[in-house]
Amino acid sequence: MSNDREQLKALLLSEEIAQLKALQELLQNKQKFSEKVSEVLDPATDLAFKANPAFEKKLSKIDPQSYVEAIKANKQTFIDALLPIIGPMIRKSVTSSIRRFVADVNRAVEMGVSAKALKWRWLAFRTGVPFTEIVFNNTIEYQVQQVFLIDNHSGLLITHVGQEELLHQDKDAISSMLTAIQDFVKDSMGSDGEGLSAAELGDDLLWLIHGSKANIAAVIKGAPTQRLNDAITTTLEHIHIEFNQQLAEPNDWNNNVELKTELEKLLVTKTQSEDEEQQQGINFWPWLLVVCGLLAWWGWSAYQHKVTLNKITNQLNQTAGFMLTGLEYDGGQFIATGLKDPSVEFKNLADNLTVNSTPFLSLADDIIVKRVKNILNDEQLEVTSIDNQVTIQGRSAKDPAWQQKITLIQQLPGVAQLHDATQKIPPKATLADYLANNPPPDKLVVKPINDTLFISGLASQENLTAFNRSIEQFGKVDASQVEIINRKELTQYINRSPLNFSQTRQINETGLKHLSTILSALNKIRRLNTNTSIKLTAQSDCQGSIEQSNTNNQARLNLVQIYLVDNGIPSKHIQTAVIACTSTTNEVDADKIGVWFEVLL
Amino acid sequence: MKSKKICMIGRFAVGKTSLVDRYVKNQFSEKYQTTVGVSISTKIIDVTTKFVIWDIAGFEQKNHYKPYLRGAHAIIYVVDATEPESLQTLDQIIQDSPELKALPAVCFINKADLVDNIMWQDQFNTKINQLTKHSYWTSAKTGDNVEAGFVALSHLIS
Secondary structure (H helix, E strand, O other), X not given: OHHHHHHHHHHXXXXXXXXXXXXXXXXXXXXXXXHHHHHHHHHHHHHHHHHOHHHHHHHXXXXXXXXXXXXXXXXXXXXXXXXXXXXXXXXXXXXXXXXXXXHHHHHHHHHHHOHHHHHHHHHHHHHOOOHHHHHHHHHOOEEEEEEEEEEOOOOOEEEEEEOHHHOOOOHHHHHHHHHHHHHHHHHHHOOOOOOOOEEEEOOEEEEEEOOOOEEEEEEEEEOOOHHHHHHHHHHHHHHHHHOHHHHHOHHHOOOOHHHHHHXXXXXXXXXXXXXXXXXXXXXXXXXXXXXXXXXXXXXXXXXXXXXXXXXHHHHHXXXXXXXXXXXXXXXXXXXXXXXXXXXXXXXXXXOOXXXXXXXXXOOOHHHHHHHHHHHHOOOOOEEEEEOOEEEEEEEEOOOHHHHHHHHHHHOOOOOXXXXXXXXXXXXXXXXXXXXXXXXXXXXXXXXXXXXXXXXXXXXOHHHHHHHHHHXXXXXXXXXXXXXXXXXXXXXXXXXXXXXXXXXXXXXXXXXXXXXXXXXXXXXXHHHHOOOOEEEEEEEOOOEOOHHHHHHHHHHHXXXXXXXXXXXXXXXXXXXXXXXXXXXXXXXXXXXXXXEEEEEEO | OEEEEEEEEEOOOOOHHHHHHHHHOOOOOOOOOOOOOEEEEEEEOOOOEEEEEEEEOOOOOOOOOHHHHOOOOEEEEEEEOOEOOHHHHHHHHHHHOHHHHHOOEEXXXXXXXXXXXXXXXXXXXXXXXXXXXXXXXXXXXXXXXXHHHHHHHHHHHO
């Protein structure tokens, strides 16, 4: 029975059973089922969203915690993903900050030279307040937007000034809440003082100034200074003095006009000078000063440049043999171009001048004169050139080379005509010729070596001096080897030194010694002149007989003459004489007895 | 217009903030959010009077709330009809700050809508009478007697 039923089932439902098995297999095989579902997932979600909008919301619901977990797990991935967004934001913020900074710097620079800055500097000098503080007070930007006068006992608002439309809460609630916060802070922190005094509300600032009966709460936008705080404190003190009764009586709190007026004084707005400038127009003064300064500098520089240019131009134009064709200024350097004769030498050129020249032959008179002088090579000759007419003046030896020079000069370019106006100098005598005609005196010998004349030998001082002068024209004289013999002194010595002796047969020792000295002096004189003679004169005191005296005189004369001859004096250079006695004397006078000498030059 | 400082006094979770919200904003939320410190609201009563209502928290801490009570013009005591123990908090406050007795006051016996949970007894009324002669069964949820209670207080002040 059972088999029959199975067979019947197989016959009737075999196809459906196979399909069910296939479906079952599909459901059990995750891979195949996923593939199948993925084919219809997209159109299915579209249909679901269309049919049920709430379904879309559910799918798009964001779980913040999932973000937190994801960021924790993949920090770097989120950083990489956010970088393209955050980067430009940061750059934008930095750019904005830099712009503000640049604007502040510009403003500060403008302030440095503006009339207002000068005024502030004067104010700082006059009041003793630092300049920076004055600038800060005048440029800082803030606005007191709200002022609350609050009863510090109940926290209720006494009066309020400011724009109520800017408040997000009821002003009474605000004043109460401010008091509550103060109490809370004081209670929490255990402070015995005045409690909360300031709070920041985003870009706004809240100041709480405490009084004995009332507090002032001020809402300020921007960056206020301590002076504002001082001003508020002063106002609060003033209110406590002037409105003491009103503060104590709650019925007088609201709509107290005088109190409001007092508080309204605190509603100040401090703007930067930029705002004033925008109202008054742009302040051109700093720029005008800068422009004037630049113009003055430019004018001065241009003037200096022109002066230098003219100086260089004049200098180059006045340089003979240089033809200036161009002058440029480049990179702080003057560059002159032109034609330059090779003989030109620039002197005292400016440091910042460079000369680029092309060689050429100049026909300028100065250059012609230079060329002529180079050929003549004689500093004593004067050369002039006027319109190519060359004139040579001075004294010249006009030796054979002279004519060659003249011929060469005539061939020079630019020399149209040559006038030789020189006078001939007689040729100089030579040393040999001179000495031939003027032999050296005494025993002097001249020997020229190079440019020096060496003199040697014997000479008297006067002769040597005269000779030196006469030969100086031939060169430098060196007389260091000359032996000077003073003939005059020697002659005077001999002539004034008679040999007094009375012996007639021989000369005593003292007499011989004296005679030797006379002989030595005479020989010196004779070295200068061998023809020098000596005269011997004998005389006596004529004591005794005249005959004997004369005999004795002759005897003494002979003794001296023999001595001189024996010692080399030729007899022909000895003259003798006897002064004969004509009368006799009775007194013996030894000084009158002897032989006297006289040099005969 | 004169501002009057009204202080709400009562144990935590008795419904002080809900009562204020109902009165000022005509709103009620089932969600309980505890007040930290104090919450302040204002309500113009008439052309001459404005209530500045201080919804004070932290009565469980001795003297913590005292600074907030300074300068109060009137007091609203709040107790929970379903938790008579909240009366003990009021007793404690009065002991700590007896000067409050001199101020005009009303008492809100709140959560009157929770009829099945009310555990009020007559003896509690005696205690409340020692604080004020003006008590109201209120429901911040339904708004019952809330407005009336505040109006009564305004009359007491004026």
